[in-house]
Structure formats: structure tokens, C-alpha cells
Amino acid sequence: MTAPNELAERFGTPSFVYDLDRVARARDDLFAALPAEFEVFYAAKANPHPELLNELRTGGCRAEISSVGELDAVLQAGFAGEQILYTGPGKTTEELTEALTRGVRLFSTESLGDLRRVGETALRLGVTADCLIRVNNATGAAATSIRMTGVPSQFGFDSETLPDLAADLREVPGTNIAGLHFFPLSNAKDEASLIAEFRHTIAMAAGLQKALGVTFRLVDIGGGFAAPYAVQGERPVYGTLRAALGETLDEHFPGWRDGAPRIACESGRYLVADSGTLLTTVVNVKDSRGQRYLVLDAGINTFGGMSGLGRIMPVNVEPHESVGTDGTPASLAGPLCTPGDLLARNVFLPSEAGDLLTVPNAGSYGPTASLLMFLGRPAPAEVVVRADTVVSVSRIQHIRTYEHGQAL
Template sequence: MQNIVPYIQKLKAEQPGLLCAYVRDMDALRSHVGVRVQSLPRRCKLFYAIKANSEREVLAALAEIVHGFEVASLGEIRKVREISSDIPILFGGPGKTEEELEGAIEYGVSLIHVESGHELNKLNAIAERRGIVAPVLLRINLRGPLPQATLAMGGKPTQFGIDEESLPEVMGQLQKLRHVRVEGFHFHSLSNNLDAEQHVRLVEYYCEISRQWAAKYGLTLNYINAGGGIGVNYADLEQQFDWDGFVSGLAPMLEKELPPTTTILFECGRYLTAASGYYAAEVLDIKRNHGKDYVIIRGGTHHFRLPVSWNHSHPFERIAIEHWPHSYERPALYDGSATIVGQLCTPKDVLAHEVEIKEVRVGDILLFRYAGAYGWAISHHDFLSHPHPEHKYVEGLNSLFGGGV
């Protein structure tokens, strides 16, 4: 990871203007995802949920590694098909239009995650017009209890999935629908779970209840989609989800609980791309206001909205830039606490709140780590019409600067 610092220093030295850039370590991305795919137990497949980061370069790199992509719109389907004409696609989302369902069929989506009885009727009518049978998974909002995590999409009232208590009604409805075929069940009950043992137990619960439903309703259980939900610890970057512990616990559990003809699907996003991405922004100003210090950077939440959307202080480090080309005084802050903010005309443009700072000066670079997921992808890019950041996709960072990445 430390190789990113000399790269940022070099990047700053080579350009005359203010620095603001996303940097993605493509070797680290491939390595991280490759290890996860290869270490999964048999009959498990790992899909990348592209909502976390759908940039073409990221999709092209991961298409060679993952078993497929999970998407949530027709636009995302098209992005995937620009990269590959045949890679498997899973299509979810709580509000699919007729155009999107038509497009899913047209582009050869492997499985459609159906989220309501109305959506089943709509898809059945489209498939009937086309003379096909559409393969689907029923997304179920379980009643729980479920583990605690940063975000919950199940176990409580949400817009996601079919209420578990409505499943008998939906299964009765399916008896009249000849152009959809239920291949199994989809669950995505939570997001950003950091407890590996707890996550094994959650997948075990999915297996148990799917087996019960398959037996009750006479279904062939080809797939159980366990969703994503594996988290990133932004509060302590050194204490991340124990993947090795997860797969070592998952393997014996699946041998016991998974029916012999069933495949488990995982659709991770954040966990796959966050660590290999960085957001780098130059310090524009340092000021004191009502007894509080503020560090203003070139950029902000219109580039990197994740911190304010999750209400956390995002981890960063200072990269010292010694060159100061001006005759006037260089503002600086030493041994204090400051709030890191952007250029927007809103007090919500905050990336880190009252964090301890040993030293920072105007012209230095703040490097935000673990910025490769839900950063640029979810940001309001054109608010106030500020320039977009540069996007750098770096190959061979380790060989360029030496040492481990």
C-alpha cells in the first residue's frame, strides 16, 4: 500500500494545477478478488455487484476473475454487455420497469430476482409474448431475527423483496404463471457485516429455510443467492472481515446443509473493490471558525459522497508536498483537531469530523484510503459545476516503486 504515496507525489510533481484524483491500484484489485474467488468452497460462485463501482476499467479487470456480475438496472446490464457478450448476469432491484425486464431477456440475463407478485405478473406477460420461460429467484425479506449490520434490507419493513409471510400467496400465484420458472431464492438481508462467524450462520439460515420451502412447495432448488453484505471496517483499516475464517467455516457447513444439486451465489460489491481505490485531494485552505479548525480540500462529497452518506469520518493520511511556489505565508495546522471539508456551499460537505492531526499545510495532499467502492459511483458529480477529479488506473504500482502493495 505504501507505494501509493510516491505515486501521488510523482503525480503532483508532473502537473501544474491543483491535484484531485481517484487512483485505482489494478494489480491489488485483481489479486484481492482472485484470492476470494479461488478460496470459496465448491459449489459457490462469486458475482461482483457493480453498483459499488461500475467503471469500465474495473469491470474489464474483474470479468476475467469473477463468475459474473450482479446489476440493478438496464443501464448496468448494458455496461456489462459492453465488456462481455456472455458473462453471467444477475438482475435485482425493487422497481423494475417493463423496458428493463424486456432488456434483461434481450441481453441474456441469467437470473432475474423477482421482488413482488406484481413483478412476477409483469415478467410472465413479457416472457409469454416472447415465447420463453424466464428463470427467476424469489427475493425474500425474511422476518428474522437477523444479525446487526450497518444497513438492513431485511428483517424489518423495507422496499426490498417479498415479505416472508406472503410467500404462500406468491407460490399459489405461480401455479397460474407458465412463463416464469423459479430456480431458488435470493436473500440480501444486510450490508457491511464485519463478523465472519455470524455471516456463516446467516448463510446457514438461508440454506435451512430454502430447503424447507423447496420441500413444501415442490421446487427444484438450483440456486440460493446469499447476497453480499460482507463489510469494510472504515473505523479501523487494520481490522477487516476475516475472509479466511469465513470460508473455513463455510465449507463444512455447506457440506452438511446445502442440497447436493444446489449452488450458492454470492454478490459482493464494496468488499471486492474498496481497498484498491484511493481519493487524493490537495489542501486549499486551513481556517479557524468559532473555535474549530477546518481543512478545505480541492473536491468534496460531490466526488466522494461515501463519508457523509454513512455518517463516518473517512480514514486518510497526509502526503507532504514541500514545494511552495508563493511569496505569501503558507497556512498550516500543527498538533490539533480539524474537520476535513470540501468546496461545496453546504455544511454537509464533510469527509472527516474533528480528527486529530499532527501536521497539515495548504498544498499538501490528503489521501483517503478504501475509496474504491460507493465513492464516485454515488456522488452528485455536477453540483456547483466544479471540475471532475482525474481517474487513474495504475498498473504495476509495485514494480514502479518497489516493495509490497
Template sequence: MSERLEDLVRKRAGGEPVCLFAYDLDRLTDHVRAITATLPPRCRMFYAMKANSADPLLRALAPLVAGFEVASGGELDKARAVSGNVPVLFGGPAKTPSEIERALEQGVLRLHVESALELHRVSAAATRLGVTAEVLLRVNLAGPFPSATLAMAGRPTQFGIAEEDLPGVVEAARALPGLRLSGFHLHSLSNNLSADAHLELVAHYGRTVSAWEREFGLRCEVVNVGGGIGVDYARPDRRFDWPRFARGLPGVLAEFPAHVREVDFECGRYLVAECGNYAVEVLDVKRNHGVQYALVRGGTHQFRLPSSWQHSHPFTVLPVDEWDSAVPRPQAEGPVTVVGELCTPKDVLARDVPVSRVRAGDVLIFSHAGAYGWEISHHDFLSHPHPEMVFH
């Protein structure tokens, strides 16, 4: 926990119960700048806005990344609010016809097409508007793939074009009006923690694209290898070894066709997770059936990630000594389960976590809350007040 964050939280203690997301923009930009500086010349880093689309984060990131990857018309609007010129990639498995048309009207750089029907919709919209839509075909590869928290390919999912259907879709992409097929999109998994495994995954993509070029008589200009680089929430100190990954990339890129001018990454979690913290005040401490609970102002309606991924999210206890001596101050020592203010036993942020002491009135700081926290949560369940958003 930084001194700046601690000071920020302590200034709010003593009034309404503390409940806030704090985003360290300096930490964010330092991290992203270090990543993009080590990418080989053919590689470009796009930011996947689904991880966190807060306007101050987008404005901090815009000068450092090659552009934004969006997956809805709403995200496209947020990207364009930052800049009318920022390059935008438009993805997502279920684009509406109106979203496709808006994307083309607003000059997105590229669309990632996920089905034959979607390809026809893009062609129709491009023809109506009198433009040429640059497209990549997203393919659900057969795998196998490295172990990761989520898999989008190598198994039945709603993502991408099945490999057995690819010949027909490639033929359509080359024949339909208003389209220019530039290459393939191959995002297959999420939250891979091994640099070596991720290098092998990217190398596999290169070999696969080379085989498709021979099979279909193509010359790909662009290959999008997705994101999928992870954060270890169980052991936050055990980071993905980006320097090792970056050192290995030039050798891996040698397996890509020489005429592929651009290899795109679209990372989200890995870029922004560490810059965010979720601070919540302990409202009560109690024991039920032998389990100690810390009940906080907040919960999974604001920070759904630990419930969604079924893990105990890492936190530290910030002691707050001020307390009204006229009322009891319950405390716990030893394993504690942190729960929120919702009327459901599933509102759990961390389970059976050893602590030296936690008291009512203390503040818990959940680290690595910059990605898929507020963004994926059911904010208005029970109509509690929203947390404060602090960008510092």
C-alpha cells in the same frame, strides 16, 4: 499509501489543485483472485456493479468472477460493453417493464424478482419474446440478523417479498407461463464485519430454504445469499476475516439441500473498496469557533460515502513542500475537520481527526474509496470540475 500512488500524486502537485480518484488494478485483481480461489465448489462469486461500474474495473474483474450483478438497464449496458457473453444477474426493487424486456432480450442468466406484480411482468415479457426466464424470488426474511451498517430485511424496507406473502407468489411462479423458478434470493444486510456472524447468516439461509422446500414441495437449484461482507472504515486495518469465513463455508453448506447446485454471492464493496483512493489538495486551513478546518478541492459531491454513512473517512497527509513564499501558508496541528468546496456545512469528509500537521498545499489521501464513492455522489451540484480518474 503505496509508493506508486505517492509518485502519481506528486507528479500532479504544483499545477491545478490535485483532485483525483486512483484505482490500483493490480491490488484489485490480487484481492479478488485470492477470494475466489478459496470458495467451495458449489459457490460462485458475482460482482455487484453498483459498488463501482467503471469500465476498467469491470474489465479487470470479468475474468475473475462468475459474472456481474446489475440493478438497472444502464448497468446492464455497461456489463454488455465489457462482454456480450458475461453472465449477468438482474436485481433491484423497482424494475421497469422495458428493463425486464431488455434483460431477457440480452440473455441475462437470471432475474431476482421482488414482488408478485414484477413476477407477472417478467412472465408477460418472456411470453412475448418466446423465451423462458429463470427467476429467483427475493424474500424479506423476518430475522433477526447480525448487526450491520444497513439492513434490507428483518424490518420494513422496499426490498423483497414479505414472508407471509411467499406461498401465493411461489404458486404464481409455478403457474405463470414463460418462467422457471430456480430458487431464492436472500440478501438481508450490508457491511457485516464478523466472519462468524456471516457464517451463521448463511447457515440460517440454508435452514430456511430447506423448510420452504418441504412446505412448497420444491427442489431449489440456486440460492443467492447476497453480499453484505463489510469494510471497517473506522479501523481499516481490522479486516473481515475472509480466510476464517472460507474455512467455515463447507460446514455451513452441509445445511443446504444436497441438490442445490449453486450458492451465489454478489459482493461489491468488499471486492473493490481497498483498490481505490481519493486524493484532494488542501486549498486553505482556518479556525472557526475553536474548530480547525482543512478545506479541500473536492468534497461530498465527489465522495459522498462518509456523509451518507455519517463517519469520518480515513486519510493520510501527503506533505508537499513547494509553496509560493510570497503568500501566507496556514497550517493546523491537532484535530482537524476536513471539508469540501460546497456551500453547505454538511460537506464534511472527516471530523476532528488528529494530525501532526496539515498545511495549505498538502494533499490528503482518503483510502478505501473504491466502492460507493464517485458512484453515489451528486457530481454536478455547484458545477465544479469532475475529478481525474486514474487506473494504474
């Protein structure tokens, strides 16, 4: 890949650099870790950049979306409607109308009301929607990872209530119950935890198939594939997952190898996180009452809009080249007029304005997960490379449009 300092000189900072070769490597590693019969949905929320979407599509991924904006992105990247799974707890009639009109037929539904809204919209358009029932498991198997279920939530049907809803679910006009959708885990700590959770999910799915009296055509067992995020580290390669999944599915769904049911999983950060590097420059160095601040041109408007939720900070920021330091710990502040614009505290870095710093593993949850419009600062450049070739350079622009009245 072209050296970061050369890219920074050409395109400025802050900027994200995405390496398509690393996207392809992650995609191939994930497919190799799964049984050959598996389908893989890419969660577009991780990074909806069109070049990354296209790379994943051409390598066999399908798309998982949860808005009409993401629908636009994946269709423009070449995905067909039948390759898309539409998810989310707040699907409006208007969104559903647009999705169905543009060819989407597969939806994950979170509640009986959500299922009925999908059915009503499909009936009005003269089509039938295939619906997955998203399940909020009451129990799980992995004890050391980020749990996504087992608590009250806007996501999914509580697993313990589903058997009593069986008749209601089967009788919603405009829909076919195609199967189940699970997402019990995020960023599994290790392969053993991931396997344990998938085994638990598959057993749960088999029990629910019997309880609901429906022959499933598709079971999406979710994700949980790990990847370092804005810190140093290597994306894991799973060596025993394929055999473990095959063994468990043979036990609970004997016809799965022939597509009865089809089995899918989904991933976001695993597929794109290690493809990205954030380039940022030290703008100013400030000492205040015994605390040093390195003020960067990248803050939570560029990377880390979810930091207030504890999702990002602290990042690992490093000098592009080996530069001496006076040993003074510093907080890394962004350029925004808020004390919340901090990316890290007590880090040892060079203290000269103009230094180029890099944030590794920054290919997921970057610009589109950040406070891009806050204070009106320009969005970072997004540079896509393959080997030493720059494929594209783009920047998100926000344009106000008027539905009533006119511009001054």
C-alpha cells in the same frame, strides 16, 4: 504502485487511484474462502469502472446489476447476458425489454407484481425468464452487523408470506422459478457473524424449497463480506468460512456439490474497496469562531454523496508525507456551497494550503455514489494502475441531450 504525489502531479486532484493488483488479490481471497463450487456475483453498484469490471470478469466473477446503465457497463466490459443477474425493486417494462433483448435471462424479483411484469415482458418477446424470489427474512442470526431484512421493506417477499403464495408464483406465464435470492446482511462484524448468518439463510432456503414445492436450480445466499471503507484497516481474509459453508450445505442441500442446486453469493465492497485511494489537496485554511476548517478540492460531490444518510462520514484523511501540525483540530470541508459538504470533524492534520491528503480504502462507492452533478464541478480523474504502470486515466462527463426542441 506509483507514488501518490507523482500521480497527483500528473493528473491533478481530486483523483481516485485504483490498483488492479489489489482487485485481483481480493477476488482470489474471496474465491479461496468459498467452496470451489460457488459462483460469485460482483455487485456493479460498488464501482462500475470498466477496468475493474474486466478484472473481475476475467477472474471468474459474474455480474449483478440493477439498471440499464449498469447493463451497458458490464456488457462493454465483456460479460455475456447469461452471466448477469438483474435485481432491484423498480424494474420497468422498458428496462426489462432492453435487458431481455440483450440476452439477460436471470432476474431477482421483489414481489408478485414484479414477477408478473418480468413474465409479461418475456412473453411479449417470446422468451422465458429465470426468476429468483428475493426473500426478506423475518429473522436473522448475526446480531452485531448491518441488517438488511426483518423489517418492512421494498426489497423481497416477506418470508412468512411465501408459502401462501406458492401456487401464484409457480403459475406466472413467461417465468420459471429458478430459486431464491437472499441479502440479509452487510459488512459483517466478524467471521463468526458471517457464518451464523449464512447458516441461517441456508436452512431458511431449504425450508422454503419444501414449502414452495419447487426444486431450486440456484440459491444466492447474498453477501456480508466486510471491508474498511474510507478508513484505515485491512480487509479480512476468512479462514473457516469454506468448511462451515460446505458442512451446512451438505446438511440441507445434499446435491449441491453436483450443482443441485448451484450456490452463489455476491460482493461489492470486499472486492474493490481496498484497491482505491482518493487523492485530494488542501485548497484553503479558514478559522471561524474557534473552529478551523481545511477546505479540500474533494467533497461530497467527489466522495460521499451518501454521507447525508450516515454512510460515509467521517473518513480517515491523512497527509501523504509526515508534516508537522500545530495541534489544532479541524473540520474537513469540501468545495461545495452547502454546509453539508463535510467529510470529517475534529481531525488533526497539517494546516497549509497545497498539502496532498489521501483517503484509504476508497475503491467502492466513490464517484458514481456521489453528487457528481451538484454545482457543475468536474468529476474527479480515475487513474487505474497495475504495479508501476498506469493502465488508463478517465473522467466521467455529463452531456445534456435533447429529446424535444433544440439546444439554444
